[in-house]
Amino acid sequence: MSPRITRRSRGARARTALRLVVGAVYVFLFLPIVAVVLLSFSENISVIDFRHFTLRWYQHLFTDEPILAALRFSIELGVLASALAVTLGSLAAFGLVRGRMRGKTALQAALYAPLVVPEIIIAIALLILFVLLRIPRGMITLIVGHSVLILPYVVSIVSARLYGFDRSLEEAAANLGATPARALREITLPLMMPAIVGAALIAFKVSFDEVVGSIFWATSRDQPLPVLVFSMLQYELTPEVNAIGTVMLTITLGVLAAYQLIEWRRRST
Amino acid sequence: MTSRPAPPTGWAALAPPLAWLGVFFLLPMIAVFAYSFALRMPGGAVMFGFATANYARIGESALYLWTTLRSLRIAVVVTAATLLVSYPVAYYLALVAARWRLALFVLLIVPWWSSILVKNFAWVALLADSGVINRLLLQLGLIDHPLKLLYNEIAVVIGLVHVLIPFMVMPINAVLERLDRRLIEAAANLGSSPLRAFLEVVLPLSLPGVAAGALLTFILAFGSFITPALLGSERTLMIANLIQAQFMEAFDWPFGAALSMVLLGLVLALLVVFNRLIGLDRLWKAAR
Amino acid sequence: MSREVIIELAGVSKRFGNTLAVDDVSFTVDRGEFCTLLGPSGCGKTTLLRTIAGFEFPDEGDVRIAGQSCLDLPAHRRNLAMVFQGYALFPHRTVLQNVMFGLRMRKLGSPIEIVDWARGALAMVGLEGFEDRRPQQLSGGQQQRVALARALVLKPEVLLLDEPLGALDLKLRKTMRYELKRLQHTTGITTIYVTHDQEEAMSMSDKVIVLNRGRLEQVGRPEDIYRDPHSAFVGDFIGESNLIAATVADVGPDDYMRVQLPGGTTAGARSAQAGIQTQPGDAVTVLVRAESVQLSASPRSDGDCFAAVVSERSFLGATTRLYLKAEGAGHVVIADVAGMPPAWAATGARAYVGWTPDAALAYASASMPPTDNPT
Numbered sequence: 044m045s046p047r048i049t050r051r052s053r054g055a056r057a058r059t060a061l062r063l064v065v066g067a068v069y070v071f072l073f074l075p076i077v078a079v080v081l082l083s084f085s086e087n088i089s090v091i092d093f094r095h096f097t098l099r100w101y102q103h104l105f106t107d108e109p110i111l112a113a114l115r116f117s118i119e120l121g122v123l124a125s126a127l128a129v130t131l132g133s134l135a136a137f138g139l140v141r142g143r144m145r146g147k148t149a150l151q152a153a154l155y156a157p158l159v160v161p162e163i164i165i166a167i168a169l170l171i172l173f174v175l176l177r178i179p180r181g182m183i184t185l186i187v188g189h190s191v192l193i194l195p196y197v198v199s200i201v202s203a204r205l206y207g208f209d210r211s212l213e214e215a216a217a218n219l220g221a222t223p224a225r226a227l228r229e230i231t232l233p234l235m236m237p238a239i240v241g242a243a244l245i246a247f248k249v250s251f252d253e254v255v256g257s258i259f260w261a262t263s264r265d266q267p268l269p270v271l272v273f274s275m276l277q278y279e280l281t282p283e284v285n286a287i288g289t290v291m292l293t294i295t296l297g298v299l300a301a302y303q304l305i306e307w308r309r310r311s312t
Numbered sequence: 313m314t315s316r317p318a319p320p321t322g323w324a325a326l327a328p329p330l331a332w333l334g335v336f337f338l339l340p341m342i343a344v345f346a347y348s349f350a351l352r353m354p355g356g357a358v359m360f361g362f363a364t365a366n367y368a369r370i371g372e373s374a375l376y377l378w379t380t381l382r383s384l385r386i387a388v389v390v391t392a393a394t395l396l397v398s399y400p401v402a403y404y405l406a407l408v409a410a411r412w413r414l415a416l417f418v419l420l421i422v423p424w425w426s427s428i429l430v431k432n433f434a435w436v437a438l439l440a441d442s443g444v445i446n447r448l449l450l451q452l453g454l455i456d457h458p459l460k461l462l463y464n465e466i467a468v469v470i471g472l473v474h475v476l477i478p479f480m481v482m483p484i485n486a487v488l489e490r491l492d493r494r495l496i497e498a499a500a501n502l503g504s505s506p507l508r509a510f511l512e513v514v515l516p517l518s519l520p521g522v523a524a525g526a527l528l529t530f531i532l533a534f535g536s537f538i539t540p541a542l543l544g545s546e547r548t549l550m551i552a553n554l555i556q557a558q559f560m561e562a563f564d565w566p567f568g569a570a571l572s573m574v575l576l577g578l579v580l581a582l583l584v585v586f587n588r589l590i591g592l593d594r595l596w597k598a599a600r
Numbered sequence: 601m602s603r604e605v606i607i608e609l610a611g612v613s614k615r616f617g618n619t620l621a622v623d624d625v626s627f628t629v630d631r632g633e634f635c636t637l638l639g640p641s642g643c644g645k646t647t648l649l650r651t652i653a654g655f656e657f658p659d660e661g662d663v664r665i666a667g668q669s670c671l672d673l674p675a676h677r678r679n680l681a682m683v684f685q686g687y688a689l690f691p692h693r694t695v696l697q698n699v700m701f702g703l704r705m706r707k708l709g710s711p712i713e714i715v716d717w718a719r720g721a722l723a724m725v726g727l728e729g730f731e732d733r734r735p736q737q738l739s740g741g742q743q744q745r746v747a748l749a750r751a752l753v754l755k756p757e758v759l760l761l762d763e764p765l766g767a768l769d770l771k772l773r774k775t776m777r778y779e780l781k782r783l784q785h786t787t788g789i790t791t792i793y794v795t796h797d798q799e800e801a802m803s804m805s806d807k808v809i810v811l812n813r814g815r816l817e818q819v820g821r822p823e824d825i826y827r828d829p830h831s832a833f834v835g836d837f838i839g840e841s842n843l844i845a846a847t848v849a850d851v852g853p854d855d856y857m858r859v860q861l862p863g864g865t866t867a868g869a870r871s872a873q874a875g876i877q878t879q880p881g882d883a884v885t886v887l888v889r890a891e892s893v894q895l896s897a898s899p900r901s902d903g904d905c906f907a908a909v910v911s912e913r914s915f916l917g918a919t920t921r922l923y924l925k926a927e928g929a930g931h932v933v934i935a936d937v938a939g940m941p942p943a944w945a946a947t948g949a950r951a952y953v954g955w956t957p958d959a960a961l962a963y964a965s966a967s968m969p970p971t972d973n974p975t
Contacts, residue, residue, distance in 0.1 A: 057506060058408070065404045068397055069416075072423040072477060075434030078444060082437055135329035142322015153330065157337060159528075161535025161579060163552040164572045167559050168340030171347055171569070191336050194329065214655055215688035217676040219750070220705030226676075229701075233692050252427040255537050255552075259559070269429055276433050276542055285437070288430040299425055303418070 076292065083285035100286035110271065110287060117251055117267040120182065124189035125246030131190065132197025132246075133239055139198070140205040155195045162255040165191065170259045181265040188260045189250045196249055197242040204238035237309040244302045248295055341576075347569035358566060366570030376554065380574070383550040386465065387534035390472040394529050395522065397473065398480035402521075403514075405481070406488030407496075424478035432542045435471050436462060439543075467543040468550075472533050479532060480525040487521030488514070520590050527586050531579050551575050604631040605667075606790050607652060607758060612661035614647055621647045622658070623814040629758070629792060629807070634784050636793045636801040639811035640837070645794045648811075649760055652792065654678050665757060676705075681751035682760040686767075687743045689735035695722070695746050696731035702754045721753035722746075724783070741772050748780075752787060759784075759791045765800065777804055798838045802826065810834050829872065832885045832963040840890040840921075842933050845965070848882045856957055858904075859886055863929030865906035868957030876964055883965040890921070892959035893935035895951045897944045905954030908933060910947050924953060 086095045104110060135154055139147065157165060169188050170180075178184055212234070216226040232239075254269040261270050272287055348367070350360045370376045401420075409416055423431070438444045439461035446458040461467060491514065499509035537552035544550075551571065558568030607629040614622040622644040629635045637645040650656045652663060654675030662669050670678055681702065689698050699718040703709060709717065722728055725745040735743055744764055751759055761780075765773045781804050784791050795801055801808050802822040810817040810825065810833075818830045829835035836843055846859040846869075855871040857878065869886050871878060878884060899905055908924035911932070922935045922945060933953055937945075945951055 061400055061404055061408065064397075064400045068401050068477065069419060071397075071474065072420070075431055075438060075474065076423055076426055078438055079430055079434045131329040131332055134325045138322045138324070138326030138329075142326065144322050150326065150330075153333060156333075159531060159579065159583060160341075161531065161552065161575060163535055163537050163555055164344070164576050165337070165340075167555060167568060167572055168344045169336065170559065171343045171565065172336070172340040175343060187336055191333065194333065198329075209686070209688070211684050211686055211688040212690060214653075214675070215682070215684055215690075216701070216705075217655075217674075218653055218680065218682045219702030219754070220676050221701075222676055225705065230690060248425065252425075252429075254427075254429055258556075269427065272429050273538070273541075276429070276436070280436075284433060288427070288433065291427050292430055295425060295427060296422065299421065 079285050079288045080292070082282075083289040085285075086282075100283050103283050104286050104290065107283070110268070110283075113266055113268040113271040114290075116182075116265065117269070120185050120189065120267050121247040121250040123182075124186045124193060124250040125243050127186060128190045128193035128197050128246045128250075129239060129243045132194050132242065133201050133235075135194070135198045136201035136205055140202050154198050157191050158195045162192070166256045166259040169256070173260070180260055180262050184260040185257060185265070185267065188256045189253055192253060192256060193246045193249050196245050200242040200245060201235070201238050204235060208234070237305050241302050241305050244298050244305075248298045251298075252291070252295060344569045344572050344576075347566050348573045350566040350569075352564045352566050366567045367574075369567065370570060370574060376571070379549055379551060379554055382548070383534055386468060386472070386548075386550065387530050390469055390476065390533040391526050391530045393469065394473050394476050394480045395526060398477050398525070399484060399522070401477070402481045402484035402488055402518075406485050406491070407493075407514075420478055420481065423474075428475055428538050429542075431475055432471050432539055435467060435474070435543055439467050439470070462543065463545040463548075465544070465548050468540050468548050471539040471543045472536060475539065476529045476532055480529050483525040483528070484518055484521040487518050491517055523586065523590050527582060531582065535575055535579065605629070606631045606665065607792065608662075608664040608667075609648070609652070610662045610664070612648070612651060612658045612663065614644075614651065614656060614658050620814050622651070624661070625811070625814070625816045626661075627809050627816065627819055629790060631790050632788050633806045634781070634791045634793065634804060635807045635809065636795060636805040637809050637811060638795060638798060638801040638837075639817075640796055642813065643811040644814040645796075645811050646762060649682075649762055649792065649794050652758075653680055653682050653760055679757040680760055681754050681756035681758075682762065683744075683747045683751050683764045685762045685764065687735075687747040687764075689743055689746055689750075691735055694732050694734060695727070695738070698735065698746055699750045699753055702750060706754065708754070717753055718749075721749040724752070725749045725779075740767050741776065744768065744776065748783070752783070752789070755787075755789075757790065759789050761791065761793045763795050764793075765795075765797075773800075780804065802838065810837065812837075829887070829961065831873075832887055835872070835887040835961060835963075840934060840936060842886075842888045842890065842893070844886045844888070844931060844933075846884055846886045846962070848878045848880050848884055848962075850880060851878060857962060859884060859962060861886075861906060861926075861929065862931055863906060863926055865904065867904040867906070867955065867960065869960040869962040870957055872961035872963050878962070878964065884962040885965055887961045887963065888933075888955050888959060890934045890936040891919075891938075892955050893933060894954050894956075895922070895924075895935055895937070895942075895945060896954070897942070897951065899952050900954055903954050903956070905952040908951055908953050910945055910949050910951060913941065913945075913947060922951075924951060926953070 083100055084096050084098070086097055086099070139150060139154070144150075165188070169184070169191070172178075173180060173184050208231070212230055213226050216230045217223070221229060251267075252269060253267070254273055257267050257270045258273060261267060268287070268291065272284065272291075275281065275284055346360065347358070349362050349364065350358050351363050351365060353359050370380075405413060405416055405420075436443070440446070441458040441460070441462070443462070445461065446455075449455045450458065495513050495517075496509050499513045500506070504512065534550075535552050536550060537556060540548055540550045540553055541556075544553075552575070555568050555571045555575070558564050558571060562568075605628045608626075609628075610626050612622055612625050613620065625644070625648060637648060639645050647656055651658055654670070654673065657671070663671060665678065665680075689695075690701065693701070696715070696718055699721050700714050703714040703717060708714070719728070719731065722731060725748055727742060727745055727749065730738065730742065730746075735746065738746065747764070764780075765776050768776060777800060793801070793804065802825075805822055807819065808822055808825050809819050812833050818825055818834045820828075825834060826838055829838065832843060835841050844861060846861050846867075848857055849860045849866055850858040852858070857869055857871060858866050859869050860866050867886070869884075872887070894900075894905075896905070899907075906929075907927040909927060910922055911925045912923040914921040914923075919936045919938055920941045922937060922941060924933045924935060925931075926933060927950075935953070
């Protein structure tokens with residue numbers, strides 16, 4: 044005796060099925076990340092043993108000079124590269140949004156191109172250029188390379204905010220006697236600050252996590268953290284990696300949280 | 313009569329970033345192009361010319377042909393699997409979830425923005441013979457010997473799908489979000505079941521987003537380097553790994569450049585086709 | 601009492617893409633005058649204001665301030681102050697800082713003087729005590745007054761206002777109209793006001809400039825424009841009017857004529873466009889103001905009238921608006937009656953509609969706008 048399956052219950056079953064699938068996907072997405080964090084507290088590299096929680100790996104970390112040096116290097120690199128990218132990217136966004144010229148689609152394509160060209164190609168291409176121009180690899184080449192990779196993100200964020208900018212504020216400023224330069228300084232830039240800071244945070248994050256390019260543009264002395272971790276993963280797999288990974292995750296997600304906070308504060312005023 | 317005030321200087325603002333990209337993005341690409349026609353001399357020097365020897369070598373060598381085909385195959389499988397898994401999520405986010413939408417979005421961003429290194433080496437810990445998954449299956453008695461889940465194509469596919477799901481979800485979600493709900497209601501009103509409404513209304517209208525997501529996923533998978541390096545083996549090398557080998561081990565830069573041009577050529581071909589069919593501006597929005 | 605021209609537009613035209621937003625417009629504004637640019641949306645009034653302010657550059661013609669062409673003077677160097685439609689208050693500055701902005705930019709005084717004057721301006725608009733608030737914390741009406749103070753404190757040559765009362769509710773709008781007029785009188789500042797609200801324009805202005813689709817329709821004092829509209833558009837736009845298509849039956853002396861209305865009856869009318877000769881048989885549009893329509897229960901003996909049925913009554917407080925459907929013709933006539941209408945004029949009753957020839961203006965049909973009287 045089969046129960047009558049009404050249309051409504053069929054819909055409800057479909058919904059439940061959908062929820063299950065979506066839930067499974069989210070579990071799949073979070074599983075590795077959670078595993079890394081848990082493993083960073085475990086004695087064994089691949090066993091999550093809840094009875095033996097340890098902070099050994101973190102202690103190792105904070106005394107491991109090469110890793111700390113790489114971490115410091117990454118942060119320095121991130122700050123410098125994002126400063127450069129934010130400056131260039133904001134200029135590009137202003138030109139793109141405010142400029143009255145033809146060929147904007149081509150310009151957009153040019154500015155966003157680094158996003159669709161495979162990273163490996165950008166990596167070796169710049170390597171070739173550095174060698175041809177005899178620029179020694181190190182912080183400089185890393186800053187240059189990262190800025191190219193980060194630029195599209197900055198352009199996207201700043202121009203999105205700029206599109207919605209209330210131009211009557213700038214007109215009012217002009218009407219009240221402000222030269223274009225002063226209007227920029229007193230009105231436009233201060234009101235664009237949240238977007239620019241947001242872009243800077245994202246820029247830092249992208250630089251901090253950048254692997255492929257860094258592998259080709261760094262040296263064994265000047266290397267950011269991801270490069271060090273990559274070689275560790277390939278050659279000597281120590282349990283420390285989970286702790287390093289967790290630290291990296293914390294920094295990245297901290298930056299992201301800061302970004303969200305700025306967004307929420309901007310929306311509420 | 314009187315002079316018109318000078319028009320706003322859009323080009324002045326665009327000049328520095330465009331110049332920067334010109335020197336540090338366009339110029340290197342040209343350099344790669346030039347290198348691909350050069351030859352590596354014994355002893356390491358590079359002689360520039362118009363030799364097509366590098367390209368010929370790619371075409372003649374089984375290793376490079378197979379690697380290209382393998383990369384294509386992996387990219388296709390990854391794109392298909394990612395699409396299958398991501399579409400429901402995008403659908404749910406855009407059309408079903410109500411109060412949870414914001415939370416789910418934020419939750420999606422967390423794995424998206426986590427470092428690819430962390431995500432990949434997590435799978436090492438999970439898929440290894442003595443890793444989390446095998447231990448669990450052994451403990452549960454579902455298997456007798458550990459499954460070979462690591463350092464093969466399966467691991468690479470899993471790793472890539474894991475990384476690329478958000479790239480597929482976002483464009484599809486963006487399109488579905490903008491879908492006029494009333495279209496679905498109208499379909500229901502005219503008597504179609506939810507399934508038919510989906511197949512005939514939602515799915516077709518979401519295709520541009522699907523295409524953008526699929527293209528992005530495919531390009532990222534096809535050119536991926538880290539994941540096959542960490543989760544694969546010599547038998548699962550992809551194009552990017554070969555390129556890296558040329559530059560950092562074999563030091564045959566001209567040949568590496570030729571390989572890169574092949575990869576770039578395929579990607580550009582895809583982009584051109586996509587632009588013809590749908591338009592590249594969708595892709596920029598998807599890629600951010 | 602000499603009249604000094606402060607603003608002069610000569611033959612100004614402006615195109616946006618394929619649209620001609622402003623078409624050969626010329627007018628002057630005298631010192632101390634309250635002048636309104638009035639017209640429906642899309643008529644070019646805001647474009648003209650923005651051209652005067654310097655945000656748009658005319659394709660043809662000249663704009664002169666105090667006799668000098670200002671076309672090569674950028675917006676930030678013109679001695680004008682504008683109140684924007686959305687107020688355009690700087691959200692990241694306090695109310696006081698907003699008011700001080702122009703004084704700082706134009707370096708009109710020492711820092712102490714600037715603060716002083718700004719406070720004074722806020723007091724003048726009735727906002728003392730609000731100095732340290734942010735614009736977002738104020739109501740629409742308060743923001744509007746801040747915008748006004750910010751402009752007035754500069755003692756500009758001309759004050760420009762772009763539909764400043766549009767976002768306010770009716771009661772506040774009426775209060776602000778009075779406030780603005782009072783301020784303008786006190787300060788004596790030349791004011792150019794843009795609105796689509798004809799009641800606003802008529803009640804506040806010394807001079808009204810009516811625009812339609814980029815062209816100048818008429819310039820004059822409110823009373824003159826009301827009594828003597830030069831085109832059917834102006835007559836229809838201002839006040840509540842009836843527009844009836846008719847044919848000239850007979851031409852009389854002094855621009856008077858008899859016209860044949862739809863339905864066959866005749867009525868008297870006066871040509872509104874002196875100099876345009878009409879012949880019997882010409883098509884004209886007859887304009888009769890709602891308050892000039894005369895109703896009687898039985899046919900009149902002293903003038904033309906036609907029969908109509910009362911189809912609707914609208915009580916408006918001080919007046920009652922009656923909608924009458926002409927018998928045998930179909931067009932609807934609107935009549936405004938002071939106070940309560942006579943008892944016999946109930947819905948469904950028959951009335952006889954007429955007017956004095958003086959009250960009916962006839963326009964050659966080329967200038968007739970589409971009527972929106974309900975049928």
